[in-house]
Amino acid sequence: MVKxxxxxxxxxxxxxxxxxxxxxxxxxxxxTGTKFxxxxxxxxxxTMHLDGEPIRSCSTPISAAEGKEIxxxxxxxxxxxxxxxxxxAWISEQVPQCGYCQSGQIMSATALLRQTPRPTDEQINxxxxxxxxxxxxxxxxxxxxxxxxxxxxxxxxxxxxxxSA
Amino acid sequence: MSDAEQNKPERSLAAKWTxxxxxxxxxxxxxxxxxxxxxxxxxxxxxxxxxxxxGDGEALVNSWVKxxxxxxxxxxxxxxxxxxxxxxxxxxxxxxEMDVSWDNVRVMDAPADGNYVSQHAARMFVGPGTLPxxxxxxxFMEPTYDGLFTQVAKLASAYITGGSSSxxxxxxxxxxxxxxxxREMLVAAAAKEWGVPAGEITTADGVLxxxxxxxxxTYASLAAAAAEQELPNAPRIKSVDExxxxxxxxxxxxxxxxxxxxxxxxxDGGPAGENLRYAAVKAPPVVGSSVASIDASTxxxxxxxxxxxxxxxxxxxxxxxxxxxxQALNTIKTTYTETEIDDLDSEQMFAxxxxxxxxxxxxxxxxxxxxxxxSDAFANAAKKVEAEYRVPFLAHATMxxxxxxxxxxxxxxxxxxxxxxxxxxxxxxxxxxxVSADNVTMHTxxxxxxxxxRLTPEYANQAxxxxxxxxxxxxxxxxxEEDTAQDFYRPADISRFTGGLDENGxxxxxxxxxxxDDEPAxxxxxxxxxxxxxxxRGAEVEPPLRLGAWRSVAHSQHGxxxxxxxxxxxxxxxxxxxxxxxxxxxxxPRHLAVLNxxxxxxxWGSELPEGHGRGIAIARSFGSIVAEVAEVDMxxxxxxxxxxxxxxxxxxxxxxxxxxxxxESGIVYGLTAALYDEITIKNGAxxxxxxxxxxxxxxxxxxxxxxxxxxxxxxxxxxxxxxGLPPAAAAVTNAIFAANGQRIRELPIAKHFA
Ligand code: FES
Ligand code: FES
Numbered sequence: 001m002v003k004x005x006x007x008x009x010x011x012x013x014x015x016x017x018x019x020x021x022x023x024x025x026x027x028x029x030x031x032t033g034t035k036f037x038x039x040x041x042x043x044x045x046x047t048m049h050l051d052g053e054p055i056r057s058c059s060t061p062i063s064a065a066e067g068k069e070i071x072x073x074x075x076x077x078x079x080x081x082x083x084x085x086x087x088x089a090w091i092s093e094q095v096p097q098c099g100y101c102q103s104g105q106i107m108s109a110t111a112l113l114r115q116t117p118r119p120t121d122e123q124i125n126x127x128x129x130x131x132x133x134x135x136x137x138x139x140x141x142x143x144x145x146x147x148x149x150x151x152x153x154x155x156x157x158x159x160x161x162x163x164s165a
Numbered sequence: 166m167s168d169a170e171q172n173k174p175e176r177s178l179a180a181k182w183t184x185x186x187x188x189x190x191x192x193x194x195x196x197x198x199x200x201x202x203x204x205x206x207x208x209x210x211x212x213x214x215x216x217x218x219x220g221d222g223e224a225l226v227n228s229w230v231k232x233x234x235x236x237x238x239x240x241x242x243x244x245x246x247x248x249x250x251x252x253x254x255x256x257x258x259x260x261x262e263m264d265v266s267w268d269n270v271r272v273m274d275a276p277a278d279g280n281y282v283s284q285h286a287a288r289m290f291v292g293p294g295t296l297p298x299x300x301x302x303x304x305f306m307e308p309t310y311d312g313l314f315t316q317v318a319k320l321a322s323a324y325i326t327g328g329s330s331s332x333x334x335x336x337x338x339x340x341x342x343x344x345x346x347x348r349e350m351l352v353a354a355a356a357k358e359w360g361v362p363a364g365e366i367t368t369a370d371g372v373l374x375x376x377x378x379x380x381x382x383t384y385a386s387l388a389a390a391a392a393e394q395e396l397p398n399a400p401r402i403k404s405v406d407e408x409x410x411x412x413x414x415x416x417x418x419x420x421x422x423x424x425x426x427x428x429x430x431x432x433d434g435g436p437a438g439e440n441l442r443y444a445a446v447k448a449p450p451v452v453g454s455s456v457a458s459i460d461a462s463t464x465x466x467x468x469x470x471x472x473x474x475x476x477x478x479x480x481x482x483x484x485x486x487x488x489x490x491x492q493a494l495n496t497i498k499t500t501y502t503e504t505e506i507d508d509l510d511s512e513q514m515f516a517x518x519x520x521x522x523x524x525x526x527x528x529x530x531x532x533x534x535x536x537x538x539x540s541d542a543f544a545n546a547a548k549k550v551e552a553e554y555r556v557p558f559l560a561h562a563t564m565x566x567x568x569x570x571x572x573x574x575x576x577x578x579x580x581x582x583x584x585x586x587x588x589x590x591x592x593x594x595x596x597x598x599x600v601s602a603d604n605v606t607m608h609t610x611x612x613x614x615x616x617x618x619r620l621t622p623e624y625a626n627q628a629x630x631x632x633x634x635x636x637x638x639x640x641x642x643x644x645x646e647e648d649t650a651q652d653f654y655r656p657a658d659i660s661r662f663t664g665g666l667d668e669n670g671x672x673x674x675x676x677x678x679x680x681x682d683d684e685p686a687x688x689x690x691x692x693x694x695x696x697x698x699x700x701x702r703g704a705e706v707e708p709p710l711r712l713g714a715w716r717s718v719a720h721s722q723h724g725x726x727x728x729x730x731x732x733x734x735x736x737x738x739x740x741x742x743x744x745x746x747x748x749x750x751x752x753x754p755r756h757l758a759v760l761n762x763x764x765x766x767x768x769w770g771s772e773l774p775e776g777h778g779r780g781i782a783i784a785r786s787f788g789s790i791v792a793e794v795a796e797v798d799m800x801x802x803x804x805x806x807x808x809x810x811x812x813x814x815x816x817x818x819x820x821x822x823x824x825x826x827x828x829e830s831g832i833v834y835g836l837t838a839a840l841y842d843e844i845t846i847k848n849g850a851x852x853x854x855x856x857x858x859x860x861x862x863x864x865x866x867x868x869x870x871x872x873x874x875x876x877x878x879x880x881x882x883x884x885x886x887x888x889g890l891p892p893a894a895a896a897v898t899n900a901i902f903a904a905n906g907q908r909i910r911e912l913p914i915a916k917h918f919a
Contacts, residue, residue, distance in 0.1 A: 015486070016489070019489075031426070033426015034426070035429065035432070038855055039855075040645070040856075042856035057202070073426035087424040087425060090424045094416060095420075095424075096420050097830055098564060099428050100565045102561075102703060106424060120470065130863075132564065132835075133576065134564040136860075137830065138864045138867035139870050
């Protein structure tokens with residue numbers, strides 16, 4: 001039995017402690033927002049936060065999360081359901097195409113802005129280059145991060161309003 | 166009341182054939198008006214014939230609209246959403262024709278709610294049809310076949326599913342008509358109720374208004390009465406100057422689901438409350454071989470392992486978790502039956518391809534275009550130019566690896582899988598599960614990328630077989646390694662050209678031979694260029710890998726071949742590459758406008774920093790014309806693409822932001838391939854396995870992309886998902902040449918900077 005805390009909720013999970021966090025969360029807890037892309041820490045689709053730090057959950061054993069706080073895409077909005085600034089910017093910039101990489105992108109971007117609230121292009125490029133978007137939405141991700149940081153204005157201000165309404 | 170009950174038709178629906186197609190309308194329990202349109206798309210050409218309804222020889226575009234009691238309008242789209250946003254755009258077209266505001270529009274994938282439209286109603290509207298049995302039919306992202314292509318939604322128990330999505334087919338011919346018909350019937354109902362002429366009634370934001378009497382009514386309040394009205398013969402659709410929503414950047418309806426983890430992809434699906442088991446699989450690495458023996462002695466004792474299966478064409482481990490299954494599978498030692506290509510490697514394969522071209526020589530092979538006399542003009546040309554280009558096999562590498570969840574019990578089968586061809590996948594699953602196709606339920610999910618990869622049914626078949634063999638509901642997931650090794654690849658190809666210039670540097674002859682059987686056939690053609698003597702030929706080869714439709718299909722290689730050679734000719738003619746193309750495009754005004762647009766965006770001809778170069782390329786694919794200028798920085802140890810300027814004419818941009826996003830996406834996909842990727846073969850098998858050796862473009866090497874749109878043919882819509890890709894590679898290699906005189910004739914570019 002491994003004791004973990006996911007998005008503020010304590011969970012006891014009966015799995016091999018070597019099992020990567022990704023599979024424990026997806027299969028045992030049924031939280032499928034976090035995605036599998038490569039399994040070898042190459043694509044970032046599986047990004048979660050462990051005590052606020054982004055990790056590749058496909059390559060992190062659940063035992064490493066014991067006693068720590070895990071945050072997934074499902075827990076990134078405010079507790080009252082208001083989307084985070086990053087999520088709102090993802091909508092205003094119409095970032096997702098297929099959307100499969102976007103949970104990981106949002107988790108990475110959120111961590112970036114926590115560490116570096118006003119990132120430069122170079123900082124964004126460096127921090128985000130662990131997250132692959134096969135649909136190639138890099139320009140929009142870059143813009144959305146700057147919008148979330150308040151460095152640029154949203155393309156579709158009306159859009160963001162609608163989404164948070 | 167369950168959804169199914171609620172949505173049962175109250176009575177049979179009125180329906181009739183009209184000039185344009187088949188329109189039907191009725192009222193569902195609860196007062197919702199439903200209108201369906203099945204449109205004839207014109208004169209089916211030969212290629213289309215096999216996929217349309219047997220007997221009547223017509224392709225149908227099916228669209229459904231529902232107006233609920235709360236005045237919410239739902240567009241029921243017979244396509245799946247894999248990222249291109251087309252379903253949202255199709256709904257936008259509907260909303261505009263109906264005069265409803267975007268806020269009150271919902272989009273629903275038809276297959277999600279099989280009970281929603283009854284079998285009876287569906288039968289009335291849709292009629293029988295089949296999907297193409299050809300996996301590399303161009304498929305979902307783009308209609309082709311002269312704009313007639315539509316994979317016909319087929320009646321399947323209570324489900325209408327379609328594999329092809331298209332703004333220009335479903336949207337233009339189906340949804341707009343459905344919307345216009347709905348509006349006319351609502352107006353007719355209001356006219357009757359109020360005793361006023363229909364011509365005096367106006368519509369806006371889902372409300373009918375009679376100005377002089379001041380009467381108003383919501384669509385919903387007249388929905389039932391509208392269903393009683395005469396079905397319009399030819400509902401009037403809006404002209405461009407009347408568009409309100411069409412042509413605007415209406416936000417996509419699926420995006421909010423994709424920022425909070427709630428969007429359900431294939432890999433997330435499954436039967437609620439059932440105890441799923443997980444399968445990892447591995448198929449033989451060489452095409453044509455099968456599993457000879459397995460040694461699973463280690464795997465057997467591993468944690469969570471439930472069953473180990475030798476399925477002949479693949480090995481599977483079923484376990485309590487995917488990770489356990491995959492770990493166990495990795496320990497299994499497998500031998501495979503021998504094949505004739507067990508010793509083949511990429512070098513030998515290219516040698517075979519080159520030999521096929523040698524054999525075809527100057528005039529052999531199958532003719533793809535032949536006008537004027539290319540050989541004669543070449544013989545007499547003042548300047549002769551020759552070049553050979555190569556491209557490798559490519560994998561799709563969709564972000565979501567192939568997967569399928571199958572549950573087989575009581576003669577029924579439920580399937581959750583991301584597919585571009587739900588009906589073909591359903592048939593594949595039916596075969597695997599040993600049930601009839603009618604007993605297979607396809608659950609709608611989002612696709613984590615398609616790009617042509619999800620046009621094949623084999624993974625649905627695998628999962629259904631495993632579910633049947635084990636009795637468990639099975640979630641089968643391919644590892645990234647399996648996904649890379651078992652793709653249907655973009656063909657490798659060699660293309661040879663000879664070109665002749667006259668003494669003024671005018672291009673007078675064009676002779677090309679290449680290896681692939683082109684899909685679509687127009688891909689290698691150059692009729693938009695004013696070249697008097699052209700011969701384009703194909704030589705037959707035997708590819709050692711399974712081939713598939715890879716984003717933009719054969720345009721992906723021919724865009725590179727053709728635009729590289731045109732660039733070489735420009736330089737040989739001593740002309741500026743833009744100027745040279747301008748002359749060649751004198752009779753192709755839309756191409757010319759796009760070329761000029763891209764050149765202007767890039768400020769072509771202006772000074773660049775030391776070590777930078779600019780290259781241009783133009784391509785026409787799937788009814789859209791795209792020119793791209795790449796700016797490349799060659800000052801480092803490898804090329805860096807700094808900027809892409811893209812000008813596109815897709816006829817009319819129904820959603821300009823959506824079109825721009827598709828351009829950005831296609832460009833990155835094309836640049837990734839051009840710069841980095843190749844699938845190579847060793848001992849008959851694919852050598853690459855995961856993102857460490859099949860490289861993806863990332864944020865730190867993704868260029869800035871600027872997109873400009875020209876609405877050059879509002880009544881002749883082109884595609885969006887693919888046309889951004891074909892010019893990308895040549896724009897970059899041409900830019901490298903401009904920067905340092907290095908001509909790259911073989912992709913990927915990285916090979917030349919190792
Ligand atoms: S799935 Fe974890 S980094 Fe790719
Ligand atoms: S949106 Fe498709 S992979 Fe990023």
